[in-house]
Amino acid sequence: MTKKRVLLTGATGTVGVAILKQLIEKKDEYDITIFDLETKSTKRKLKKYAKDTNIIYGDISKYEQIEKACKNQDTVMHLAAIIPPLADKKPGLAKRVNIDGSKNLIAGLEKHSPNAFLIYASSISVYGDRLENPEIRINDTLQASDGDYYGITKIEVENEVQNSDLDWSIFRLTAIMGVKNHKISPLMFHQPLNTKLEIATPEDTARAFIHAIEKRAELKGRIFNLGGGSRCRIVYNSFLSKMFNIYGLGKLNFPKNAFAQRNFHCGYYMDGDELENILHFRRDSIETYFTQVKNAIPKVQRFFTQICAPLIKYRLSQLSDPLKALHKNNLAMIQRYFGKIFPKDVT
Numbered sequence: 001m002t003k004k005r006v007l008l009t010g011a012t013g014t015v016g017v018a019i020l021k022q023l024i025e026k027k028d029e030y031d032i033t034i035f036d037l038e039t040k041s042t043k044r045k046l047k048k049y050a051k052d053t054n055i056i057y058g059d060i061s062k063y064e065q066i067e068k069a070c071k072n073q074d075t076v077m078h079l080a081a082i083i084p085p086l087a088d089k090k091p092g093l094a095k096r097v098n099i100d101g102s103k104n105l106i107a108g109l110e111k112h113s114p115n116a117f118l119i120y121a122s123s124i125s126v127y128g129d130r131l132e133n134p135e136i137r138i139n140d141t142l143q144a145s146d147g148d149y150y151g152i153t154k155i156e157v158e159n160e161v162q163n164s165d166l167d168w169s170i171f172r173l174t175a176i177m178g179v180k181n182h183k184i185s186p187l188m189f190h191q192p193l194n195t196k197l198e199i200a201t202p203e204d205t206a207r208a209f210i211h212a213i214e215k216r217a218e219l220k221g222r223i224f225n226l227g228g229g230s231r232c233r234i235v236y237n238s239f240l241s242k243m244f245n246i247y248g249l250g251k252l253n254f255p256k257n258a259f260a261q262r263n264f265h266c267g268y269y270m271d272g273d274e275l276e277n278i279l280h281f282r283r284d285s286i287e288t289y290f291t292q293v294k295n296a297i298p299k300v301q302r303f304f305t306q307i308c309a310p311l312i313k314y315r316l317s318q319l320s321d322p323l324k325a326l327h328k329n330n331l332a333m334i335q336r337y338f339g340k341i342f343p344k345d346v347t
Contacts, residue, residue, distance in 0.1 A: 003030055004075060004213065005030070005031045005073050006213065008033070008076075009077070010078070010079030010081060011079075012036055012042045012046065013080075014178050014202050015202050015209075016079045017045070018203050020034070027052050030213070031054075032054065033054045034049070034053050034056065035069040037057065037060075056069045063107065063108065066104045067108040073113040075117045076109060078118060081097060081121075081150075082094040082098055083150060084148070087153070095153065102120075103160055106160060110165050115167075117166070117167045117213075117220065118161060118166045121209075122171065122172045122173065123151065124172055124269075125150055126144060128145045129263050131195060135267065136225065136267045137270050138172075145263045146263050147263070169223070172223065174198050174228065174272075175198070175200070176200055176201070188240075188319070189259050189323075191260065191266065192262065193240070194235060194236070194237060196235060196266065196268050197234050197235065198268050198272075199289065200226060200284075205281075207279070208226055208279050225275070228272075229276060232284070232285055232286050237252070240252050243293070246290060247305055248306040248309065250309050250313075254320070257323060257338070258317055258322060260321075261337065321333065321337065322337040322338070
């Protein structure tokens with residue numbers, strides 16, 4: 001049996017690693033090529049997969065480097081991207097990688113693999129602030145939140161994909177929550193506490209991409225919302241409270257106005273079952289996710305976290321951009337996080 005040739009970009013990201021692991025489980029069916037930037041971190045992460053894959057290192061923003069990975073491919077899973085908060089801090093870098101890099105990939109595939117099926121990982125961020133209208137559908141207007149350069153790049157790349165000569169499908173990924181990808185960043189405070197949140201695990205998300213290889217006819221030329229479904233829905237306040245309890249941090253007691261009150265994204269995918277009905281990728285729920293997180297935390301770590309909880313939460317509060325905006329009386333940022341009615345009390 002001739003193996004299908006699969007190219008994966010962004011293989012060392014949270015979803016990319018999960019896809020890679022599942023692809024290798026089917027290495028008898030697929031000839032796997034990985035394209036990623038060569039760094040100490042990527043080389044360390046990919047070392048154990050070297051014998052089962054063809055690894056090509058390069059810079060996707062340089063056409064001649066990505067071109068060599070585009071030859072003779074059947075399916076391409078494109079996940080390489082600069083994500084927040086780095087994307088918003090360095091929009092020039094995000095443009096080079098997310099937009100220019102995607103254009104290079106498309107051009108390379110059109111030249112060397114014109115019959116390839118391109119599956120592009122977009123994001124729920126393309127819908128922007130849905131706090132007042134959290135029920136999201138594919139045909140809703142695309143409008144990235146103010147200052148969300150990552151969302152802007154995703155919208156532009158979606159247009160490039162749709163205007164290409166390739167067979168394509170776009171998956172707009174919801175909030176991806178993995179057991180090992182909890183990195184503390186200011187984004188924690190950008191999301192209003194009353195945000196409706198639908199998560200998906202990296203494993204379920206990866207399963208969708210893997211199953212998509214054999215469902216080209218049903219998927220091509222279509223855009224889908226990829227989420228965990230009704231069993232993966234929760235309000236952000238409840239999500240954080242549960243996570244704080246699991247880690248031993250106690251109550252979610254931060255200074256008043258530590259969290260933004262507007263201008264983020266996330267919501268419930270009301271048409272997400274369309275992709276599930278084709279690919280049958282869902283296994284996890286919000287409760288199984290919480291259980292996975294709990295089981296992954298060493299008891300010793302939780303013990304010391306409980307002891308240091310007040311200090312940890314104080315340090316976390318120092319990352320709050322909404323609080324920084326209020327302390328500095330930065331009217332532009334206050335407008336971004338709180339709207340026209342400015343909070344009177346900072347604490």
